[in-house]
Every structure is written in C-alpha cells, then in structure tokens.
Amino acid sequence: MILATQGLTKVFGGLTAVDGVDLEIKEQEIRALIGPNGSGKTTLLNCISGVYKPDAGSIEFNGEQVAGLAPHALTRKGIGRTFQDIRLFHSLTVLQNVMVALQFRAKAMMAEDVLALPRSRREERHMQEEAYAYLEFVGFTEKWNSPAGGLSYGQRRMVEIARALATGAKLLLLDEPTAGLSGAAIDRLTEGILRIRGGGLTIIVVEHNMRFVLSICDRVTVLDFGEKIVEGTPDECRNNPLIIECFLGGSFGGDTQA
C-alpha cells in the first residue's frame, strides 16, 4: 500500500467538497478518480498533494502520516503532480522547467554558484543532463531550448509530466491529463503512462475521458458530492447500474465521453 486515506474531509464554508473519503492504493496501480463536475475529484487531489490542508481524516504515504504537510514537503517525500490548467514556468526554457524540479537536491550554496566552484558547475551539468533525459523519456526534446510559453497544449502537457517525474515522484497525480489533447496525443500519453508505471510508479488520474480511463486504469473510484460511491475494476464499473444512471445517461462504455 503506497497511499491510504481515511475519512479524508475538506470543507469550504458550508460546502463539504470531500466527505470522508477512504482510498487504498497499491504500488504500481493506476487509479482513476471519476465523477461529475464539482464532485470533489480535484479537491481530493489537492488534499493529497498538500495544496489544501484536509479538515479531517488521515493520509498515509509510504507508511508515514503526511496530512497537512506543505506541497514542497510532500514532493520531497515522493508525491508529484500536474495541474488541470497546466502551470509551466512560461519565461523559462523547456529544459530549465525540468531543471527546477531537480534543484531541491542540489547541495551547492549560493556562494558556490556565484564563484562557479566545481561542485556548483558539476551539479548544474548534472541537472541539465538529467532534465534532458526526462524530456527524452516523455518523447519531447526538439524544443528543449525554447521558452515554455510558446509551446502547444500537448507539448506543455508532456513537459509538465516530465517535470513531475523529475522531482523523483513515486506517486504521480495527474489532473485531467487528456484535456485538450488530440486522439493521437492521447494515444502517446497512454503509452507514456504505462511506461511510467512500468518504471515502478503509482499513478492517480482524475479524468473525464472514459475510453482513456477504461483502457488504462486498474481500478476506478467514483465520487459524487464529495463522497466515494463506487469503487472497482473498469469492468465492474462498466456494468454498475448506479454509475450508468448517475453520470452516463445509460451509454456508459464504448466511445462516450462523460
């Protein structure tokens, strides 16, 4: 078990956005979080990655209680994420974007950077090489030296994933990774996610694209009004009348996108 939440709750004013959610996610699992808009999927992701402090409940990551830690502390423990509205550093280059994800491990002090001492130069070179390697892994290197602000939507997604991987994440949280992508780009993304899982990572993905969810995920968790209502394998979900009724208007499965 890499991640376990118990009774996780987040309240905004009078609205309970996440209501007592229990999750148990095994290592190397690909888990989908689905549900209608406003059902608390992204809020749940934000609680796990530390963007929001949960109001109640516990989060155990790798056998350690991590609820309430700041995002940077959770990243250092091995939780990486991407954002629904991609948040690249648009005035840095593609390579520099990934380098930012590597630098919390760098040991050289600022004085060493200023004087260009050997340790600083070595670390800078390592960060460059490693960042480039992560870009190779996601298959996007041709614009490594361009400003990230000028990339297409699909390219930005890949850079954001490379950046999340570069933090050394063991658990990767993807918030609607297929949003705005073409069919071919989604196929590449699917292949990429499977390779990442093959590398030993666990993945939680919030998605609306059902074909993507059903083709890639080991288990699916369905949220509604902040509560977990169903959980199971894609096959179990495909035939669950509750889900069909609630979200999918009876045409669940096949090519339909919810």
Place this chain on the structure above:
Amino acid sequence: MRRRVTLLLPGLLVAVAVLLLLPHLMSSDYTKQLLIQALIYIVIVVGYNFVTGDVGQLSMAQQGFFCLGAYATAILTTTAGWSWWGGLVGSILVAGAAGIVVGIPTLKVKGQYIIMVTMAFSEIVRLVATNWGGLTGGASGIPKIPSPSLFGWQFTSKTSIYYLFLAIALLLIAAAWRIRKTKYGRAFIAVRDSELATDVMGLNTTYIKVVAFFLSAVFAGVGGSMFASSFNYISPDTFTLSQTVLILAMLLIGGEGSLAGAIVGAIILTYLPEALRFASNYYMFVYGLLILLITLFLPGGVVGFVKNVWRRYLGPRFSHTPPPPGPPPHEFDARDLLLGRGGGRSADRGLRGREAGDET
C-alpha cells in the same frame, strides 16, 4: 559562434577603455559626482531587480535598506571610528539582517499588501533616522563622513572614488549575473511564473522569496555605504518616498527582470534631470511625461524595446542567428532513471528495478 567571439573581444576592450577614461572626460567635480551616483544607483537597482523584477514582488523597501546601509557606514566610521571597510561590512550586515527580519513576515502577505508593508518599513526607517537624534544626528544628519580608504590608500579625489566604486559595481553585477544564471535565478523566475507549481517542485517558495529579498537588501546596503562615504554627508531628507519611486522607475524604464535593464534604467534616470535642464521650471512636468510615455509604450522598458527592434528588424540582416547549441551531453537513458539502473542518483529515489513491459 566564432563570429560572436571575434566581435565580443574588441567590444569588451572598448567598454573597459571607456569606463576607465570616463572620469577624465568629465571636467568638474559635479559631473564626476554624477558618475559616482550612477554607479550607486546601478548597485541598488540591480539588487532591486531580484525581488521586484525576477520574483515579481513589488517591494518598496529598497529605499529603507539603502537608508540603513548609509546610516550604518556613517555611524560606524564617524562615532565608532571604524575604517571604511568595517563600515561597508556593517552596512551589509545591518541591511541583510533587516532584509531577513522584514522579509519573513512580509512575503507571506500578497499583492498590494506587500506594497503597503514595505512602504511602511521604509518610512519607519526614515522616521527613526530623523528622531533618534543621539545616534543619527536627527534632522540635521551626519556630517564629515570619511571617504573610502583601503590598505592605507585614501580615496579622496572623485576620480579615485569612481574607480573604487566601478570595481564594486562590476563585482556585484557579476555576482548578480551568476545568481540569475544558476539555480536560484531559475527558482526566482519560477516563483514569479507560478508560485504553486514551484512549491510542487519541492521548493519552499517563502524561503526563495526571502532569499531574493535578502539579496536586494544587501545590494541596497552596499549602495548606502557607497553613498555615505562618497557624499561625506547624509540626512533623512535623502531617503524619502520619492527615492523609493525613483528606484522603482529606474527598474521599470530600464526593463524589469533584466540585468541590462536594471543598469540602463539606473543610468538613464541619473542623467535625465541633467538632460532636462533646459526645461527649467517645466522640468518635473517633462520628467513625469517621459516616464509616463516609456511605461505606456515600452512595456519591456528600454532594454526590452531595443531587444525587440533588434530581433525583428536588424538581427536577421546583420548577424547570423547563432546556431542553436546542441543538446547537452547525456550519458544515460531516461528509462534507466525510471528503472533505477542509472547509478547512485536514481537509486536515491527509491525507484525499483523493473522491466519496462512488466506490468502488474
């Protein structure tokens, strides 16, 4: 690449020659004093660029740090009788410590509140300088501040002070250039572009912002020390709100977020009042109008404008665009990283050694 190098070397030699000859081209002490003033502002604005240009936090505290630096050197070299060296180090310590103490609570607030808090800080520093008569000489200030001296060398003439300050400014510009080129510089810009994403990259954004604030304070502290020891007299009148606005205007007009912009802006606004002498009574009007026009029509500042023009019109015609540098050398495959075969560094990450196709 070779073309660029052949152009670079003579260009550098000319620049050095001009910088060295400059004070000899100036006839009066007044014009030499302006050169010194330009160097002081360059140091202050280059530091200011870290927090306001790179990290994008609109700080009004730079003038407060400038004031602290000036008073630290003034008091230490007169009342306490320290050497100029000691005064300079004292200014750095006082301004740097103030940067950290003010920065930690300030940078947790957002947006307009940062402007208010930092402006209040600058005003408080000035009011303390005005009212703590015993230490600061009150409203009449501190006279007879000794000129810089170094290893028995007395920098009394304006020309010698110019050379000393030129060395200090160049050193600090080089340091700023290195910082902006390495990981802290990237982190500063990352915070400006997306604070949340920077946090999710494992970086404590409050710490990054305090570092930028600290750097800007240290540069302003050095500027203050230079100011006190070259003008030999300081009073609270120098450190008013208009000084804060002047420093901000220098950065905006030069081009924020750019080292060259900070330098150019400091030079332009040091000399603009001189260039506008002809306007006599209308001087403030013309001055304000010029600043208004520049901020309205040159959003990237003067340096941003020049860069744009060069890129769009002149660049393609006169210079070959340098070939894109090849990809950085890489000795390993990314897959090795993810599979934990990449040696010590990736082993640290606890990635387990598994085959790529092996899915559970």
